[in-house]
Amino acid sequence: MGADRTCCPAGTTICCNVPSTFNYSGSGLRCRFGSLDVNAKLCGDTVCCTAPELDTGAAAASATPAATAAAAALGVAGKDSSPSDFGRLENETHKEYLKREYSALKPFVIISLSYLLFTTTDGAVRMIVLLHAYQLGFSAWQTAIMFTLYEVAGVVTNLLAGLMGARWGIKSTLLTGLTLQLCGIGMLFGWQDSWAADGQVVTGIVFVTAAQMLCGVAKDLTKLGGKTVTKLVTPDEKQSRLFKVVSFITGFKNSMKGVGYFIGAAALTYNYYFALGILLLLVLAAMPWAIVGLSNQLGRARKENISLSTLFRQAHNVNVLSVARFFLFGSRDMWFEVPLPFFLRDAAHGLGWERVAVGAVLAGFIILYGQVQSWTPQLVLQPLRQSPANKYVELLWNGLLCVAPAFLAVMLLGTPIFANRQLQAMAGVLLPGLLLYCVLFAVNSSVHSFLIVKYADGNKVAMNVGFYYMANAMGRLTGTLVSGALYTFAGANVVHGLGWCFVASVGFAAASTAVTVLIKDDSGGLRCGSKLTLVK
Structure with missing residues (x-):
């Protein structure tokens, strides 16, 4: 369901599989890398996104295990989910679901x-x-x-x-x-x-x-x-x-x-x-x-250098x-x-x-x-x-x-x-x-x-x-x-x-x-x- 950030150099497009029941046509999909997330888009049965800019130390410290699938970030239920387990993915156990939710x-x-x-x-x-x-x-x-x-x-x-x-x-x-x-x-x-x-x-x-x-x-x-x-x-x-x-x-x-x-x-x-x-x-x-x-990376901007003048724009x-x-x-x-x-x-x-x-x-x-x-x-x-x-x-x-x-x-x-x-x-x-x-x-x-x-x-x-x-x-x-x-x-x-x-x-x-x-x-x-x- 995800990809290891340390194996994906910055700028690499990666694809995350999503459940076959996932049907989404709007905007706002995300791929998550530890505590960071980036914009993504749905392409067939995969979600494509671009790895964020991180330095090597940060990657090892905060961006493991994963680019969580956008379906998980959105809380889309798979076919095995129930009302009490809203947001569980297909074939995901209750323990795995709770662990993922706690991490997020x-x-x-x-x-x-x-x-x-x-x-x-x-x-x-x-x-x-x-x-x-x-x-x-x-x-x-x-x-x-x-x-x-x-x-x-x-x-x-x-x-x-x-x-x-x-x-x-x-x-x-x-x-x-x-x-x-x-x-x-x-x-x-x-x-x-x-x-x-x-x-x-x-x-x-x-x-x-x-x-x-x-x-x-x-x-x-x-x-x-x-x-x-x-x-x-x-x-x-x-x-x-x-x-x-x-x-x-x-x-x-x-x-x-x-x-x-x-x-x-x-x-x-x-x-x-x-x-x-x-x-x-x-x-x-x-x-x-x-x-x-x-994580030291939580809340950091990733797409451009932020300067004092940027604050007024x-x-x-x-x-x-x-x-x-x-x-x-x-x-x-x-x-x-x-x-x-x-x-x-x-x-x-x-x-x-x-x-x-x-x-x-x-x-x-x-x-x-x-x-x-x-x-x-x-x-x-x-x-x-x-x-x-x-x-x-x-x-x-x-x-x-x-x-x-x-x-x-x-x-x-x-x-x-x-x-x-x-x-x-x-x-x-x-x-x-x-x-x-x-x-x-x-x-x-x-x-x-x-x-x-x-x-x-x-x-x-x-x-x-x-x-x-x-x-x-x-x-x-x-x-x-x-x-x-x-x-x-x-x-x-x-x-x-x-x-x-x-x-x-x-x-x-x-x-x-x-x-x-x-x-x-x-x-x-x-x-x-x-x-x-x-x-x-």
């Missing part, structure tokens, strides 16, 4: 677990920095500055991570990210309480900003692997399956980030250094699996979706990252909640967001006949997203509830509004995560995704800085400041909707259930 999915499992452990620490360290800065007396604007290099690093890192992933593979970017996270968390052990005093505030801001920069680089290097591996293990024509896989891993990642928010807030109530120590252990737990279980839909992503995440971080936790803690104009309560609210938001994102294909889009998603689906949900921040802006700026500090009414308005935004944003994010993987070039997926998440980081940076300034300086008090943050959020959500119109993907139309068709 092992990179996904290892990278996903490492990614989830890392994400828990990412959420926790952000919560620790936010609440510790508030406790020491730093303002919202000063705290927003602390996260500036975290987001700037994301802009630069996503560009370079795409280049690194294309040239040196996902394993390199993943391990580099985990190592930098250790350094960033370790650096925070040096944060001195005395730096909050007059005359030393700048020292505190610079130090924490530098530590956060390392964590920002780490996050985007690690995220690259978590996002790209789904494309590498899912055949192009399995779009519905790809949507579910991408939504699940992205949503579960966000849920774990929410868990991290709560862990960070809860551990901080005991001791600042204790909280940081827990995070170091979680990062260390993720590293051994990546070191021993991943993206496909039209990747460019447009990246701009839409900028505004989408700018809309969320226009109020979420700094203003909201500060408002929940503020005892003079806000709700005056304790750190654990604030952490629980933010954790609940992220966990719900992650779970909705995970189940969006099955529970939201499939019943509405909108799966797999396309341009029109994103337009619909992006437009609906404007409703939630508009409602909150009106309530904060146009009613006496917040001005008179009616605590029960404030919570009764704010929490449902945040819940609505959370659900709508999760659906949008799920569709976005699918579309970028769908539009990415299989041979340059790391580069495409890196460019896309560069735009994501720019949106987060813009939202964080603008929100810190609005919350601190706009209006007479922080109620007005938070209200103007939501006004800005509406503007960014509307801009994301407008940009999405430019995507060139008119296939599929738009339906809302079995009886209502909005776009044919």
